Amino acid sequence: MIADHAGAVDRVVPACPQWTVRDLLAHLTEICDRVITRFGGEACPIPETASAAEVLRLWTERGPEADALLAADGDGKSRGDIMVMDAFTHELDLRYALGVPPPEAHAAWLRSFEVLVGGLGTSLGKHGLPGMRIEIEGATWVAGTEPVAAVLSGAPVDVYRSLAGRRSPAQIAAMDWLGDPEPWLRAFTWGVFAPPEEAVER
Template sequence: MAGDTDAAREWREAYERVSGLVATTQLRDPGALERAVPATPDWRARDLVAHMIGVGSDTLRDAVDDDLGEEWTQRHVEARRDRTVPELLEEWSELAPRIEEHVATTDPAPLGDVVIHEQDLRSALGTPGGRASGGLAMVREQMADTFGEGLGERGPVRLEATDEDWTWQSADGDPAVVLRASGFDLARAVTSRRTEEQLRSYVAAGDLGPFLDDFAGLGPLPTQALPE
């Protein structure tokens, strides 16, 4: 897989947003970093940050598990369990230039992890932001394409953003279902961050039922709406 200089720029900007948010929270309200993350309820906010750092570290060591499973992600948390938040941020700062270069020259995959989890973290901390980033738009397109690859012969799915000039359809022809929502909500939908009830509320035409499981590609759909 080839690298992507635009993705590298967006990775850097997302990293700076997240690390800045964590540093500010640590100074103003360190207890907030002990809150559970609605999208990953087994983790505290600081655990989610540890995972993001672990993804970068494993990427540079060519140690990313093929299945991206829970055992692999939990190792990131356990390996950093006893570190302070400043120590976590120091490790990430040391890794950041090399991760950015990796995204630019080798593989843009780390962008998806930091962009998706940025919103998960903001959800836990009650601090919206990054919704209109170029990185989120890039990840939305990538994840929509991945979603579309698994649809088979069940008919095209069409996504239409109500607040920006973005539409996407999985294949040519009349769509079997059309979803209309904000561009941000559609980005969260294709990354398994919207409930079945929310997804059904986006339906403008067709039957969503045959496609619900496809929206759970990154894990089970949440049972309660996430703040972000």
């Protein structure tokens, strides 16, 4: 996708305004390299002067090595799940930045959703809030504890982007809710995720 939009590598990513497309790709590659070295692989730091094409080459080369190391580790699944979620979330960031529609289907959808729903559930508990049910076409999860006191449903990409801190509180509240969304909005800030004050994606 980035190779097909080589002229846009300096474009700012709306969901991560501190980064350009090239910067976001470098972030993903650095995370990949960090995982490889944590599991005993050889480090391959990215030169600050590396072009987007050079970073993309490193990402393409290092990805299979990271996959193999995670698969061989008995505790690698949880780390792998988080990496999948991070990479998929940033793929969607890039799609919005490049004007590429989100995918209708993707191998990372469900696993990434599970990570985000788990994080939201932990946040609900920290805020002393009851559980809530998350519904998209073909899948349902409970965030927090049952019985649930609210239900959030909608198109997969909109629900996902809300869970990943890419939708503003007003956008989250405007989705399909059973119950008053207001008490739950503060729980959407958790971990590294914080909804923007104003909408950055439509």
